[in-house]
Amino acid sequence: MNVYLAEFFGTMIIILLGEGAVAGAVLKGTKSENDGWLTIVVAWGLAVTLAVYAVGRISMAHLNPAITLALFLMGDFPKEQVAGYIIAQFAGAFVGAILVWLAFLPHWGRTDSAAKKLAVFCTAPAIRSTPANLLSEILATFVLVLALLFIGANEFAEGLNPLIVGGLIISIGLSLGGTTGFAINPARDLAPRLAHFILPIPGKGSSDWSYSWIPVIGPIIGGILGAWCFKALFV
Template sequence: MTPYLAEFFGTMLLILLGEGSVAGALLKNSKSENDGWLTIVVAWGLAVTIAIYAVGSISGAHLNPAITLALCISGDFPVDQVAGYIIAQLAGAFTGAILVWLHYLPHWNKTDSAAKKLAVFCTAPAIRSTPANLLSEVIATLVLVLAILFIGANEFAAGLNPLIVGGLIISIGLSLGGTTGFAINPARDLAPRLVHALLPIPGKGPSDWGYSWIPVVGPIIGGVMGAWLFKALFGH
């Protein structure tokens, strides 16, 4: 498996398991309906952990354009592979979102809320405020990248890093995710939002493209800031 294929597969797995938990909690007549925020956040953390175990030894398991760009800025990833990684991540997220739609196929027609159907695929703010929403995504992704670089600077027992990163995702979700749903990953939000726009989901409503730039631009800004801050603090 090439690193690009690994990024595709890992991101697909991340979206399938992460957005699958959202679908289970929100769509009508699911056995896990109304499971709530804690279940979703923990599921995303476990999804990240499993995806890293799956492809980490092949591609480094970035699974996130913000991580790829941050590692490039920190000097830990070659510039000539950035575009290929990001394309693979977007394609993997797109495919993962389609699989979620297929997995819950009978439930879309049973669910009346267009907002819940959209929420399966992408994020939306709790209180719509462009400056505040953008700042939330910047801060959450800055914490993500800075913490990942901190983790990489330490030595852990073999095989432990994915669990620590999964715990980091849970921590960010519980502490900082209540404002925007903590996209912290442009591929995680943009590609599934496109899937929502394209698929024949009954009563789905609009895909909220007016908000869509925030979970793309915010994580990129936060990721770059996290990498720069790490270099400034530790000289790497």
């Protein structure tokens, strides 16, 4: 498996399992309906853990354009691979979202809320405020990238790193995710939002494009700031 296919497959796993947990919690008639925020956050953390185990040895498991760009700007990732990684990540997220749609096919028609259907695919703010929402995504991704670099600077028992990374995702979700749903990954939000726009989902409503730039730009800014802080203060 080459590095681009690995990034595609790893990102697809994250979306399939992460958004699958959201679908189970919010769509009508599932056995996990109303499971709540804690279940969703833990599911995202476990999804990332599995994805890192699956492809980390092949592509280093960026699985997030904000991480790829941050590592490139630090000088730790070759520029000729940046575009390929990001395209693979977006493609994997898009396919993962389609798989979630297929997995829950009978439940879309039974769910009356367009907002819940959109929530399966992408994030939305608890309170809509552009400055606050942007700051939330910047801060959460700042913590993500800075913490990932901290983890990479330490030695753990073989095979333990993916568990630590999954725990980091859970920590960010529980501590900082309640404001915007902690996209912290442009591919995780934008590609499934596009899938929501394209797919024939009954009563789906708007894909909320007016908000869509925040979970893209916020994580990119936060990732760059996290990498800069690590390089300036800890290297």
